[in-house]
Amino acid sequence: MNLLRSARSCAIAFILTLACNGGYAQITNDITHDEAFKVLLAAKKKAEHSNVLVNIAIVDAGTNLKAFIRMDNSFIGSIDVAIKKAKTARYFNIDTGKLGELTQPGGIIYNIEHSNGGLITFPGGIPIKNKNGEIIGAIGVSGGTIEQDRAIASAGIKAVID
8 A cells, every 4th residue: 555655646746747857858949058149149240340348138939038248347236137138028928119219207107217226218128020020039139239239139140131
């Protein structure tokens, strides 16, 4: 009887382990580490070519940080901004600059930047899509002007599609 109870307990533990570990499985439309580094390096190359020191963050489809670089001598305060730009772009699947247009006083989602632990609603965060048009993550760039941040982010996301 104890052997039967022990076997049953082991079976239940095994099933629970499989069920719980399923939460850690990568979903098919999630950015891979190879894709994340490809995006990161393409963005870094654009930043270097533009002579701009930035922080670059890549998040996966679940907004988990997948890749990050702080270029030498870039602003320390831009670290958090880059990560939040990437997360914001993925939370709402929209360019953060376009989201910012909707968050202005009188806008339809005014003050939304106070949600989700703080959002960034100015340019530099862009969702990353694969060749099938599925969102697989997002990039956030901070440290340059908003135009430079957006251009660097755009250069990064093109690396996945090309």
